[in-house]
Amino acid sequence: MSATEREKQIYGPGVEIIRREKGCTVYRLADETGEAVMTSYQVFPGVDVIYNDVHRPVCGTDVLPLDGLLEIDHCREGRMECEVCGEYIYMTPGDLTIHRKVGNVHNTYFPLSHYHGITVALDTDSASRCLSCILEDTPVKSSELMERYCQNHACTVIRARPGIEHIFSELYSIPEQIREGYLKIKVMELLLFLGGTDLAADAVSDSRYFPAAQVEAVKAAKEYLTQHTEKHITVSELAERFGISQTTLKACFKGVFGESVYTFARQFKMQKAAVLLRQTNKNVMEIAGIFGYDNGSKFAKAFRDVMGETPDKYRRASRADWAPEKNREKCPNGAEANQKDWYHLNI
Template sequence: MESTYKEKLLYGSKIIVIKREKKLNIYKVEDNTGSGIMTSYNILDGIELVYNDIHMESASIDLNPPEGIFEINHCREGRIECEFKNGEFLYMSKDDFSINRKNGTCHQSYFPLSHYHGISICLEIDKAQKEIDKYLPHSCIDLKKLCNRLCKNSSFMIMKANESIGHIFAELYSVPERIKLEYFKIKILEIVLFLSTIGESKEEKREYYTKRQVEVIKNIQKQIIENIQNRYTLEELSHKHDIALTTMKKCFKGVYGKSIYSYMREYRMKIAAERLISTNDNILIIANFVGYENGSKFASAFKEIVGLSPREFRKNRE
């Protein structure tokens, strides 16, 4: 199915339309790093709810998105990178939610773990305001002022979901099909009402990273996954990439959500699991491939991460 001009503005010119109905559109993006599925529900005029299921490193938006869109995002799993105009970076992870003011500029979304599940609620401010006024006539909610207050001088605000709003978002992930559209209306109104109670001071202090720091950390990640058999010391990586050891450890955890050691251990087990399924290689050969000389140490690490021994894992998949 051919994508519309508006869809290309919002999702990029390479967006693929998988399904189109009156109140439901399903889109796909893909490149050599993986793919992503966006399931979009048209809830009210100017209000959409999108489920994002991403398994790729990045998604480029190569056209100019329209201005005047107020976006609320919630991360259920994974991690997403947020770049600011001043060249600083911030990372959104599990149970975070954010407010994003679209300003008509191109951008690229980067997913450090190649894995992101979450919800986006997109409100075209002028149209959505009329719908809010219909359903909440006495609430005095002004979407434009709300967006400006929460985002302040930037175009972005991020914070950890507390129990109240976390509960609202959690309920959106398991809704019976026959009541979805009406239920979504209630929940979106509830979320907007909740946001109207948040003061500017509620935004959490988070660690920001410079463009150079992020580029260095991504180069380190590239080196260690492309040379999975090698075991680098932190000192070697720090020296090779000309970054202070403490800064490297802090920034790597900031970008990827875990230490270099934990990240590589889990990555090795992920690759090992894939080879256990896709090849008939001896388990020791697979252990060597992912950097383990000792088969028993590999088996122990695999079971700790995956929950099964390599042999049990392969047998179950067969």
């Protein structure tokens, strides 16, 4: 089934239609880096709720067609990069962003190649006409939300808080038989909350914004770490190689990827080691050597710290019952995912 030109502009020229039925369309983007599945429900004219299940580092479009398209994103799992006035900040679980789509090249970066969340997309012209009837006695208008939260094409990032969690938590587990009506209620609740609460004045104002040059340096450092897993690479080596101070590297790396350089490198190595334990007959010491460990005890401890069990026990258990389909997300809305399993699927 072919995507329309508008759908290609919004989701990207390579988007596939997996399923299209009344009020619901399932989109898929896939390449050698992974896949992203977006399940979109039309709630009102000009208002869609989209469940995002992303297992790739980048999703992008060539041209975004509507300056009047407002997106409200909620992060359930993973991390997502947001650009604010030439600097970058990162959504973490529970966070909310409100931003407008502008007519330019747009790529969204997911530092962990793993992201689950919900997007409420509003075409401000169509949505305003519809919502003005439904919310007649309230001051909420999608165009006013855009003006409040997206001045100068900015993106407002609001950190996790109980009011946001209350609204979105129930959206991840709606019974199918009441989905249509429940989505309408929750969208109206969200718009009333955003319209009646001055979250823009209370948005992120800390030092978690990072200049583009720093972000590019730590992304390059991350690629270097993942391509040289046989080495023990220090922060000082990375800082010198990529022309950034050690202090800045450590702060920005944790801001982008959510872990210190050391923790990220160890987790990545152990997840790669887990793949070899599952899929090859190499002995434990061979695998340890591949990842720069010449001491079996140190490798076993590092593996247990990350995976929760020793290499030998992990191999026995995984060969007994591990299968990729068992570790895919169980909820069609991306609500259930095991923290260890997504590493398995994205290395």
